[in-house]
Amino acid sequence: MLLLFHSERMPVAKVPQVAGGQGDGGDGEEAEPEGMFEACEDSKRKAQGYLRLAPLWLTLVVLTSVGVLLWYFLGYKAEVTVSQVYSGSLRVLNRHFSQDLTRRESSAFRSETAKAQKMLKELIASTRLGTYYNSSSVYSFGEGPLTCFFWFILQIPEHRRLMLSPEVVQALLVEELLSTVNSSAAVPYRAEYEVDPEGLVILEASVKDIAALNSTLGCYRYSYVGQGQVLRLKGPDHLASSCLWHLQGPEDLMLKLRLEWTLAECRDRLAMYDVAGPLEKRLITSVYGCSRQEPVVEVLASGAIMAVVWKKGLHSYYDPFMLSVQSVVFQACEVNLTLDDRLDSQGVLSTPYFPSYYSPRTHCSWHLTVPSLDYGLALWFDAYALRRQKYDLPCTQGQWTIQNRRYYFLSSLQLPFLPPPPSPPSPTVTPSLEAQVPSLRGTAGRASRGWGWCWAC
Numbered sequence: 001m002l003l004l005f006h007s008e009r010m011p012v013a014k015v016p017q018v019a020g021g022q023g024d025g026g027d028g029e030e031a032e033p034e035g036m037f038e039a040c041e042d043s044k045r046k047a048q049g050y051l052r053l054a055p056l057w058l059t060l061v062v063l064t065s066v067g068v069l070l071w072y073f074l075g076y077k078a079e080v081t082v083s084q085v086y087s088g089s090l091r092v093l094n095r096h097f098s099q100d101l102t103r104r105e106s107s108a109f110r111s112e113t114a115k116a117q118k119m120l121k122e123l124i125a126s127t128r129l130g131t132y133y134n135s136s137s138v139y140s141f142g143e144g145p146l147t148c149f150f151w152f153i154l155q156i157p158e159h160r161r162l163m164l165s166p167e168v169v170q171a172l173l174v175e176e177l178l179s180t181v182n183s184s185a186a187v188p189y190r191a192e193y194e195v196d197p198e199g200l201v202i203l204e205a206s207v208k209d210i211a212a213l214n215s216t217l218g219c220y221r222y223s224y225v226g227q228g229q230v231l232r233l234k235g236p237d238h239l240a241s242s243c244l245w246h247l248q249g250p251e252d253l254m255l256k257l258r259l260e261w262t263l264a265e266c267r268d269r270l271a272m273y274d275v276a277g278p279l280e281k282r283l284i285t286s287v288y289g290c291s292r293q294e295p296v297v298e299v300l301a302s303g304a305i306m307a308v309v310w311k312k313g314l315h316s317y318y319d320p321f322m323l324s325v326q327s328v329v330f331q332a333c334e335v336n337l338t339l340d341d342r343l344d345s346q347g348v349l350s351t352p353y354f355p356s357y358y359s360p361r362t363h364c365s366w367h368l369t370v371p372s373l374d375y376g377l378a379l380w381f382d383a384y385a386l387r388r389q390k391y392d393l394p395c396t397q398g399q400w401t402i403q404n405r406r407y408y409f410l411s412s413l414q415l416p417f418l419p420p421p422p423s424p425p426s427p428t429v430t431p432s433l434e435a436q437v438p439s440l441r442g443t444a445g446r447a448s449r450g451w452g453w454c455w456a457c
Contacts, residue, residue, distance in 0.1 A: 086153075087203045088202040089150070090148050090199055091144070097143045117150075121133065123176065129164075132154040137152075147199070151205060177200070204279075206280065209280060220243075220246065226327065229327065233324060247307070255325055256299070256326055259297040261295050262318070263321075268288070273306065274301050274302050274306065284300075284359050300328075339369065
């Protein structure tokens, strides 16, 4: 029975498989595993498709990441900033200068420097410049109501660089000081110092200027020159490679420095500046190497402050130069003169304290009038020759404007100079001079040497 039953069941089970199904029950039972097989095949095919696309997706992800990084580092401008350096000074009305403040190693100097630097930082932070503040330093003090000499750096957006000129920065700080003069509110920077708004000076500087200043602070010397006093300055420290003399005189006078070389040959360099520190844009002149052509040099500042920087050349146990300084009165550098009705030399004119070197801000003007249009004018310059200024060449030795034409220094020749006739004709000839800042060179690199000249009709 079992064998018969088994033999009878086998065909029944196989018939729908061969014939394609003859009943509802048998067809449903056998379709289920077939669907499962098809689903598995579809899953495998999809998985294989994903695997085939994986390198493409990976490549897209890598390219996208690289693109984002390139955009961030190259294309994305996250507000580029630049370092803007300023140098200046301010007066403190409730403090007075003492000799202890001339010695940088003294405790008085360190204490006062810390207080003044804190005050300067708080003053800047009280204005809209505070968001750009980077660093600052108070490096020296001066006579009278305590004068603090400092520099500071602002990290400003590049597009605002021209908008924050020294004049604008000074105006912002002065405005802040004036706003608190009559105020009873507590202001951090006025906790210990009463700053004079009229005594604040801000000048343009550079990172190079600050580096030059810092290199001299190991041999830093401050001297005050009283009226009528001729002060002999102490020589440089031969163990140092660089020294700075910070010179100051009465506010209503100007300083004149005298340099005298004492050796026949040396390689030392001296640079004179029209401010308290070595600001390249305020260079008066520089001399080098015990000049035989000029054994004595006189340099005139535009005001009561001057800085002298020495760079050592060859080592020597003897001072290669002597320095002395005095305060002198201001002299007018503008003349109105009418010439006589005669054909000969009629006199000599010169810049004040000729033949001194002059500051970059020197401006002189002479107005000369001949008797009539029948006369011309000839000028002789002492060790000075003029040529027409070319627009593609800088004028670094002093610029002249005569009859609205520009001329520049050419050589140390004594040749007559004939000004062009005025157009329209006029009996007045107006030579005027405006000095420009030179580059740092040797004795030939003069800012504004001083001019002596005579005229004849």
